[in-house]
Amino acid sequence: MTRAYDMTLRAKRAAGTTERITDAAEALLTEGPLAATTLKAIAARADVTVQTVLRHMGSRDGCLEAVGRRIAARVDDQRGRSEPGDVDAAIEDLVAHYEAEGRLVLNLLAQEHGNDPLARRAAESGRAYHRAWVQRCFAPWLGDEQGGRRDHAADGERLDALVAATDLYVWKLLRLDLGRSREATEATVRRLVRAVLEAS
Numbered sequence: 695m696t697r698a699y700d701m702t703l704r705a706k707r708a709a710g711t712t713e714r715i716t717d718a719a720e721a722l723l724t725e726g727p728l729a730a731t732t733l734k735a736i737a738a739r740a741d742v743t744v745q746t747v748l749r750h751m752g753s754r755d756g757c758l759e760a761v762g763r764r765i766a767a768r769v770d771d772q773r774g775r776s777e778p779g780d781v782d783a784a785i786e787d788l789v790a791h792y793e794a795e796g797r798l799v800l801n802l803l804a805q806e807h808g809n810d811p812l813a814r815r816a817a818e819s820g821r822a823y824h825r826a827w828v829q830r831c832f833a834p835w836l837g838d839e840q841g842g843r844r845d846h847a848a849d850g851e852r853l854d855a856l857v858a859a860t861d862l863y864v865w866k867l868l869r870l871d872l873g874r875s876r877e878a879t880e881a882t883v884r885r886l887v888r889a890v891l892e893a894s
Contacts, residue, residue, distance in 0.1 A: 712750045715740045716764060719757040724798040728810040731758070758812055765795060773827055781891070784831040785860075785884045789876060792865040799862055828856045835891050852890060859886035 718739035722731040733754050737744045751757045772791040776783035799820060806817040829836060836849050858864075860883060868879040 708750070711740075711742065711746065712760075715742065715747055715750055715757060716760045720761045720764065720798070723758070723761060724801060726801075728802075728805055728808070728813055733757075755812075762816070765798070769795065769823070776831060778830055778832070779834040780831075781884065781887060785880055785887060788827075788860055789865065789880045789883065792862060792869075793876060796862060796865055796869075800866060803862075824860070824862075825853070825857055828853060828860060832856055832887075832891065852893075855890040855893075856887060859883065859890055 715736060718736045719731060722735055722739060731754070733744050733747055736754070736757055737747045740747070747757065751760060769791060772794065773787050776787050799816075802813045802816045803820075805813040807814070832853075836853055864883060864886070865879060868874040868882055869876070874882070
C-alpha cells in the first residue's frame with residue numbers, strides 16, 4: 695500500500711513539473727521571440743534544471759509541442775461550441791478565443807518568416823483552422839443555389855469575406871490598437887459579419 699501511494703505521489707509530482715515547464719514555455723512564447731525560448735530560459739522560468747526539462751519533455755521542440763497541444767485543446771473548447779448559423783454565439787466564442795490566445799498568436803505570426811519553422815507551421819495551421827471554423831459556423835450562407843446550381847464563385851467570395859471579417863488582425867486593430875472594449879469589439883465584428891451575410 696505504501697509503495698502504491700509513493701508511486702501515485704511521484705506521478706503527481708512529475709505531472710506538476712511537466713505542467714510547470716509547459717507553463718514556462720507558453721509564457722516565453724507569448725512574451726518574446728522564439729529564439730529566446732531556449733531550454734535554459736524555460737528551465738529558469740519553471741525553476742528547474744535544464745536536465746529536468748530534458749527528462750520531462752525530451753527537447754526544446756518537446757516543450758513547444760506540449761504548448762501547441764495545450765493551445766489546440768483550448769481553441770477547440772473555445773471555438774467548437776456554437777451551432778452552425780448561430781452568428782452571435784460564433785462571434786462571442788471567437789472574441790473569447792482572441793482574448794485568451796491573441797497575443798501569443800500575434801507573436802508567432804510576427805515571426806513566421808524567420809528562421810524557426812515552428813512559427814511558420816503554427817501560422818499555416820492557424821489559418822487552416824480559422825477557415826474551417828468559418829465554413830462550419832456560417833455554413834447556411836455558404837451554399838447559395840442559383841437556377842438550381844450552386845454558385846461556387848459567390849460562395850468562395852463570401853467565405854473569403856467572412857474569413858477577413860473575423861481575422862485576428864481585426865481584433866488586434868479594435869482591442870489593442872484602438873483600445874475598444876471587448877463588448878464593442880464583439881459588436882463591430884458582428885456588424886462586419888452580418889454585412890457580409892446580408893449582401894446579395
